[in-house]
Amino acid sequence: MRRLGALFWLALVLLASGYLALRLHDGLGFRTDLLALLPREEQDPVLQRANDAVTKALGRRVLALVGHADRETARKAATALGDALLATGQVEQIGEGIDVDRLKRLGALYFPHRQSLLSDGDRALLAAGKGEEIATRALSQAFGFAGLVDAGLLRTDPFLLLPSFLTNLPFPLSRLTPDEGMLSVTEDGTTWVLVSAVLAGEPFELDLQDRLVGAFDAAVRDMPGVTVKRLGAVFFAHAGSKTAITEASTLGTLSLSGTMLLVGLAFRRPGPLLHNLLALGVGMTVGLCGSLLLFGELHVAALLFGSSLIGVAVDYSLHYSASLFDPLSGSPRDRLRHVLPGIALGLVTTLIGYAALMLAPFPGLRQIAAFSIIGLVGAFLTVVLWLPALDRAGRLTHGAWMLRAAAGLWSFWEARRWRGVRLVLVLGCALAGAVGLARLSADDDVRRLQAVSAELRHEQDEIQRLIGATTAAQFLLVQAADDEAALRLQENLAATLAGLKAKGSIAGYQMPAAFVPSARTQRENRALVARALDGPLLAAQRASLGLPPADPNDKGPNSKAPEGVLTLGDALAADSVPFLRDLVLGPGLHVVALQGLNDADAVRAAVAGTAGVRLVNPTADFSALLAKYRHRALLLTGLAGLLMLPVLMWRYGWRGGLWALLPPAAALILAPAAVGLMGQDFTFFHAMALVLILSIGVDYAVFCAESGVEQQPVTMLAVWLATLTTLLSFGMLAFSAVPAVHSFGVTMLVGISIAFLFAPLAARGTRHNETTNNARLL
Numbered sequence: 001m002r003r004l005g006a007l008f009w010l011a012l013v014l015l016a017s018g019y020l021a022l023r024l025h026d027g028l029g030f031r032t033d034l035l036a037l038l039p040r041e042e043q044d045p046v047l048q049r050a051n052d053a054v055t056k057a058l059g060r061r062v063l064a065l066v067g068h069a070d071r072e073t074a075r076k077a078a079t080a081l082g083d084a085l086l087a088t089g090q091v092e093q094i095g096e097g098i099d100v101d102r103l104k105r106l107g108a109l110y111f112p113h114r115q116s117l118l119s120d121g122d123r124a125l126l127a128a129g130k131g132e133e134i135a136t137r138a139l140s141q142a143f144g145f146a147g148l149v150d151a152g153l154l155r156t157d158p159f160l161l162l163p164s165f166l167t168n169l170p171f172p173l174s175r176l177t178p179d180e181g182m183l184s185v186t187e188d189g190t191t192w193v194l195v196s197a198v199l200a201g202e203p204f205e206l207d208l209q210d211r212l213v214g215a216f217d218a219a220v221r222d223m224p225g226v227t228v229k230r231l232g233a234v235f236f237a238h239a240g241s242k243t244a245i246t247e248a249s250t251l252g253t254l255s256l257s258g259t260m261l262l263v264g265l266a267f268r269r270p271g272p273l274l275h276n277l278l279a280l281g282v283g284m285t286v287g288l289c290g291s292l293l294l295f296g297e298l299h300v301a302a303l304l305f306g307s308s309l310i311g312v313a314v315d316y317s318l319h320y321s322a323s324l325f326d327p328l329s330g331s332p333r334d335r336l337r338h339v340l341p342g343i344a345l346g347l348v349t350t351l352i353g354y355a356a357l358m359l360a361p362f363p364g365l366r367q368i369a370a371f372s373i374i375g376l377v378g379a380f381l382t383v384v385l386w387l388p389a390l391d392r393a394g395r396l397t398h399g400a401w402m403l404r405a406a407a408g409l410w411s412f413w414e415a416r417r418w419r420g421v422r423l424v425l426v427l428g429c430a431l432a433g434a435v436g437l438a439r440l441s442a443d444d445d446v447r448r449l450q451a452v453s454a455e456l457r458h459e460q461d462e463i464q465r466l467i468g469a470t471t472a473a474q475f476l477l478v479q480a481a482d483d484e485a486a487l488r489l490q491e492n493l494a495a496t497l498a499g500l501k502a503k504g505s506i507a508g509y510q511m512p513a514a515f516v517p518s519a520r521t522q523r524e525n526r527a528l529v530a531r532a533l534d535g536p537l538l539a540a541q542r543a544s545l546g547l548p549p550a551d552p553n554d555k556g557p558n559s560k561a562p563e564g565v566l567t568l569g570d571a572l573a574a575d576s577v578p579f580l581r582d583l584v585l586g587p588g589l590h591v592v593a594l595q596g597l598n599d600a601d602a603v604r605a606a607v608a609g610t611a612g613v614r615l616v617n618p619t620a621d622f623s624a625l626l627a628k629y630r631h632r633a634l635l636l637t638g639l640a641g642l643l644m645l646p647v648l649m650w651r652y653g654w655r656g657g658l659w660a661l662l663p664p665a666a667a668l669i670l671a672p673a674a675v676g677l678m679g680q681d682f683t684f685f686h687a688m689a690l691v692l693i694l695s696i697g698v699d700y701a702v703f704c705a706e707s708g709v710e711q712q713p714v715t716m717l718a719v720w721l722a723t724l725t726t727l728l729s730f731g732m733l734a735f736s737a738v739p740a741v742h743s744f745g746v747t748m749l750v751g752i753s754i755a756f757l758f759a760p761l762a763a764r765g766t767r768h769n770e771t772t773n774n775a776r777l778l
Helices: 002-026 045-059 071-087 100-116 120-127 131-143 151-156 161-167 206-221 233-267 270-295 300-325 332-359 363-385 400-414 416-439 454-467 483-503 519-544 568-574 600-607 618-677 684-705 712-729 731-735 739-763 768-777
Strands: 061-068 091-094 177-179 182-187 190-199 227-232 471-479 508-510 584-586 589-595 613-616
Touching: 002 270, 002 363, 045 061, 045 233, 045 471, 045 584, 045 589, 045 613, 045 618, 061 071, 061 233, 061 454, 071 091, 071 182, 071 190, 071 206, 100 161, 100 519, 100 568, 120 131, 120 161, 120 519, 131 161, 131 519, 182 454, 206 233, 227 233, 227 454, 233 270, 233 300, 233 454, 233 712, 233 731, 270 300, 270 363, 300 332, 300 363, 300 684, 300 712, 332 363, 332 618, 332 684, 400 416, 400 712, 400 739, 416 618, 471 483, 471 600, 471 618, 483 508, 483 519, 483 589, 483 600, 600 613, 618 684, 618 739, 684 712, 684 739, 712 731, 712 739, 731 739
Parallel strands: none
Antiparallel strands: 061 190, 061 227, 091 190, 177 182, 182 190, 471 589, 471 613, 508 589, 584 589
C-alpha cells in the first residue's frame, strides 16, 4: 500500500513538473501591481467600477518632458523619443493637449452649436446685462495688433463667443502652450517639450515594462546634452518589479545556500542533504504548479514570500534526518514511525495558520497561502512516502557537541540552577512587552507599502511643477438617472468647486459638463444670446466689423438655429476631447477629475449635502481598508489559535494543550512589542506575520512536547536546525527594500526567535512523555 502511494505521488510530481516546465517555456505571468495585493470594496460595485476605470486611465498614461536650451534641439529630441515609443508596439497613442489639429476638430464639433455654448464669464456678463463688454472684446480681438481672427469666423460669430468658450475649456496641463504642433513650456532659458503617450496594455505587465522602459532608456542615451524627465505608473512599476524580482532571487539563493550549508555541516553526509533538497524541491515545485493552476498568474510578492517557504518545508525532513543522531534509532521506517506523530501534528497546526491567510480578502496573500499550503503538503508527503525507501544511512556517531549545545536550551528551562536567570528573563520579557505595546502605534497608509524610487519621485514633482497640476487619482463620482441629470448636477456643483479652488483646497477640476453643457443650459444660453446680444447689438456689431447686414438664410448667430443640442454621445463619437471618455463611465455615471487635491476633508464636507455626489479618494479608502483588515488579521490569529487548541488538547490533554500553546502565545505578544520598541508603526503586514508565527511556533512546541527525555537533545537539535532555516528564509525578508515585505520579515524574525526560546516549556504540561519513555524502555 505504501509503495502504491509512493508511485502515485511520483506520478503527480512528474505531472506537476511537466506543467511547470510548459509554463516556464511559455513565460510565467507575474503581477507587479501593488493594488492587486489589497482588498477590493465588494459592497459597492459602482464605486469599484469607477475606481477601476480611473485607475486604469491614469495608469496607462506616460508623460515625459524633453528639455534643452535650444528650442529646435528639444523639439527634435521629443520627436525621436515619441517615435521610439511607438516603435515598441506597446503604445497606442502619442500626443495630447491643445494642438492646432485638435483645435480644428474641436471647432468642427462645437461650431454647429455655437449659439448654445457660452463660457462661464460670458454667461455671467450677459445675465448681468453687460453684452456691450463682449461686443467690445470681439472688436479689440478683430482689430488688435496681434489679431488672429479671420473674416469667415467673424461673419458667422461676430461676438466671438465660440473662441471664448474654447479658450476657457478646463484642459489639463495648464502651463503648456501650443508650439507648431507640440506642447511646450519655457523656464530659465530651457525649452521643455511634452511627449505624452497612452499604453496599449497594462503598466504592470512585465513584458510591456521591459520593452517600453528599455526603448525609453535607449532613446535617452542617444540624446547627449538633452534632459528628460519621466512620469507614469509604468516607470514606478518597472522599478518596483525589478527590486522585487531581484530580492526574490537574492534572498531565495541566500536562504537555499544557507540551508544547504547548515544541513551539510550538521549531518556531514550527502544522504541527509539530498533528502532535504528533495523534499524542498518537490514542495516548491508542486506549490508553484498548484498556485499557477489556481490563479493563472502570480504576484511578484507571492514569489518573494514563496521563496521563504524554504525555511518551513525542510522542517519535516530535518526532523526525520535528525533521528539519525538518536542512539535508539532503528530502521528508516522505525525512525519515520517515531517522528510521524510530531511532524503530522506540526503540519496540521501550520496549515491552520496558513489557512487563516486564505480567509483574508487579499488576492496576493491568498496566492501566498495557497503556494505555502500546497508546498508544505508536498514536502510532507515526500518525507513520508519516499525518504524511508531512499534512506540507506546508518546512525550518526558524530556531533556530540551539537547535541549538548542543542540540549542547553532545554536544560535552561529545567535545571534548578537557572531558576534566577529564568525569573529575570521572564520579568524582563514582561517589562519589555508592556513598554513596547504601550509605545506601539498603527499606520495603515497604503503609500508606505512599497519602495518608491526617489529619482522617479523627484522627476514626477518636477513635471507636475513645470506643466501645472496634473489629474490625480482622487475624484468626485457623480451618479444620476441619466446623462442629462448628471450634467445638471455638475453644473449645480460648479460654484462649490470654484469656491474650493479659490480657497486652495484644489488646484482645478475637469467635469463633462464643462465640455458639453446640459440640454437645459444650452437652451438657456441660446435664449440669452438672442435676448442680450443679437437683439440689441448685432446690427451695430456687424456694421463696426464692416460686415453686410445679416442674411436671414445664413446660419449665423442671428438666424434660427436648429433646435438640436450637442450631446455627450456626439462629443464621445467625435473623439475631439480624448480625456472626456475617461470622465464618462456610463449613462448617468460621470467623474469629476480633481487636480492638486490639498484638503480632502474640505472637499468631502462641501459635497456632503449633494445627493448623488461623493468624493472618492482611493489612497485614503485603501488605507481605511488596511486598518479594517489589520484588525481582522488579529482576529484571524486568535481564531487560528482557538482552532489549534482542540487539536493540542486531544493529543496532550487540556493542561498539556495550554502549555503547548504558551511559546507561540509569548511570541505573539512580544513580537509586536519589539516593533514598538524599535519605533516602527504596526501595519497590516506585521499583523499577518503573527498568523505564521503562531503556526510555526506551535510546530516547534509540538516537536518538544512529543520528545521523550532521552530524545531531548536530538529533538532540540532538529528544532535548532528548523529555526535557523526559518530565520534564513523568513528572517531574510527583514532586509527587503519593500516596506511591506520588511515589516513582515522583522516581525517573523523576532517572533520565531521568541517562539524557539520558549519552545521547551511545551513539554511541561504533558504526560505523553512518560508514556512514550516507558513504552520504549519496555
